Amino acid sequence: MLPGSTAVQHSDAKAFHAHRITGAGAVATQGSAVFVMLSGVSEPFAFRVLNRDGAARRGVLTTPHGVVQTPAFMPVGTRGAVKALTMRDVEDLGAEIILGNTYHLYLKPGDSVIARCGGLHRFIGWPRPILTDSGGYQVFSLAGMRRIEEEGAHFRSHIDGSLHLLTPERAVDIQAQLGSDIAMVLDECVGTRPGSDATGTTIVPSGSDAEAIRIAMERSARWAQRARQRQLQLRDDPRSAPGVIVATPGQAQFGIIQGGTDFALRTESVQRTIDIGFEAYAIGGLSVGEPVDVMYDVVTHTAPLLPEEKPRYLMGTGMPDDLIECVARGIDLFDCVLPTRNARNGQLLTSRGPLAIKNARYAEDMSPPDPDCSCYTCRHFSRAYLRHLFVVGEMSAAALNSLHNLHFYLDTMRRIREAIVFGSFEKLRREFRQTFSRRPQI
């Protein structure tokens, strides 16, 4: 822990929360200035590695809206809300950064609406760091509703069928208007599984089509170049884009490494992306259906190629054991819908493994979901009650399950960070392997 940095962040958060939302008039005329003043948007983007244990790194990421202790897991707040939870739940869980989905926010309520409301932080009432994806992942999962050209991706909205064009530059502009602390470049994800939906988590690369992966990787590199150019233009001369409200000055931009499961393509993608130069780099195109060992191998190959002094973000991963395994390979940032989505489907991820709460064996089981867990759900509620809530379809089932699953993920990250500081990361990794099983718990 870094007491100093944390204190700063907390006092920022308090200042933000102490601020009563003012009338619409005040916001319209001086909203941006008020926000900047109150949430202390002054820190530039920075990353510092504090400790190392093997390839695992313990660091601090500084963003315009505060610091993030790494390795960190980012809960997914698709449409400006972490599903089933309120922002105070997310804060109480200790999340220091959340992820917003550009595709969804662009369609509703729209990036211009959010910009006019003072940016995403102010709009959703979350004063801490936010990372936004580029929207590409969702667009590429719109099977049969999108067409990729060099210019960008033409797609139809899954809401009303309206036609849209997402270019690398447009993805930059949208994220500038959202005002996230970290923006992602638009990249091309190859091989969507036919019929996957717009919420898009089932992109599966057709591994056999090496040529398609190469083409996508190369296009992603060209798009990254265009995205960087636009980002620097907005940064250096925001007046040159009069239609774009830059909601968060100091927004960082991350490049994305593609190349499927082909090591040579991954190496080439790293080189081309680093040559462009970003604040940090993400590994994309994984956790999309490939065997977990293949995923680990690609991370083992790719992570060390990335600059030591910059954070490394593994997109869309994963199961709890993936977090530890990929930290062991040098990853600093994670995001995944798994803890919240599985919670809504009644799957609790515990220290022993997954637990399907609807199972009849829990009908009168008054023990907590996870006896080793200190979350609100496990401290106050039984499997019997959670089963009842899930079976009858109460919304609070989703909330209580999500609280537990996110707590488990965030607590695992806390334990990882601590272990790295004390040089006991390999011990933690062994223990986790021995305790946690992906097989359903009995």
Place this chain on the structure above:
Amino acid sequence: MLPGSTAVQHSDAKAFHAHRITGAGAVATQGSAVFVMLSGVSEPFAFRVLNRDGAARRGVLTTPHGVVQTPAFMPVGTRGAVKALTMRDVEDLGAEIILGNTYHLYLKPGDSVIARCGGLHRFIGWPRPILTDSGGYQVFSLAGMRRIEEEGAHFRSHIDGSLHLLTPERAVDIQAQLGSDIAMVLDECVGTRPGSDATGTTIVPSGSDAEAIRIAMERSARWAQRARQRQLQLRDDPRSAPGVIVATPGQAQFGIIQGGTDFALRTESVQRTIDIGFEAYAIGGLSVGEPVDVMYDVVTHTAPLLPEEKPRYLMGTGMPDDLIECVARGIDLFDCVLPTRNARNGQLLTSRGPLAIKNARYAEDMSPPDPDCSCYTCRHFSRAYLRHLFVVGEMSAAALNSLHNLHFYLDTMRRIREAIVFGSFEKLRREFRQTFSRRPQI
């Protein structure tokens, strides 16, 4: 406020919450004893009027699970959860008592399951007072799926169509197993609107059929006699009912006044119910579609007929202004699904009146839903954000709207209690009438 009593209640709650749910084995063998010890089930049922202002009364209700400051509003926790909220939300709102629906809990998870798990308080993780209805209201709303006889009500489950018989004695037994602090007698509600569903809030008496109302009132009186006999049997000699686990010793039982909108029938119902003798009395059969002035008139007529020294509960009421108007007529307890149900439908009840949050005019309105409100929702979120959440169908829309509406109801009760203490209740009543309008807010 009563600092002494409140402190006792809070320390009870803390003791309960500090208690970690133990393993299933421990609960099965000694659950009831542990529960009794931890949540301090020792106080008998009592009611004390502390202040009067006209017919309005400021009192304290003591139950086995703690005290309730009256006049009080009880949030509805139909199936063991206040919809869209967690128990800590409900506690944070300052609710001191909640209502559980016997019909729903009897069907799922079943009163026997709840009894074996230590009673409803323990099962749902709510250590404070709970009132349960008799299940009658829901059964009588099962149009075409129920048949009333002198013995009781035959009905089919809305879940699986299975046949059930709810008698006055069975309603007592079920509530004894649920272990609520306050149980209601089974009464007959006349004239259900055809096609009303099992969640039953649309019972409309056919006012023209005075004879049906008399028959139902008289049957309710006979059922009340049987219910009281059974309650006293369980209280005096629980071993005489070996199939019934009495989860909360000291449970109170309230009688219910029927008689529709006919003053003479109401008077007769009061006399017959008082003759049986209960810990307190409720006015039933109102807020079921009759004009609001008629409801007020029936309360004006009936409340003064009830014993001065016992609490008076107006069932199923109502809109925010109804609370003040009926306190003015001597009512001490209220419950209603309106604040939570309307919240889920996007209606915020504010100090000025109802606000339909989905309205396009709020799309960029960064002001809070109710500028005069100090709830979590109004302190942190804008109409624009709440509209967005509701329009895209995020679950947190229901949570944030419910938090606000319940806060408004519970805060109104706090203001009422304070005004009675200071002798300024009529002033509050006038101000409320001037500010609050049932017309949609613009």
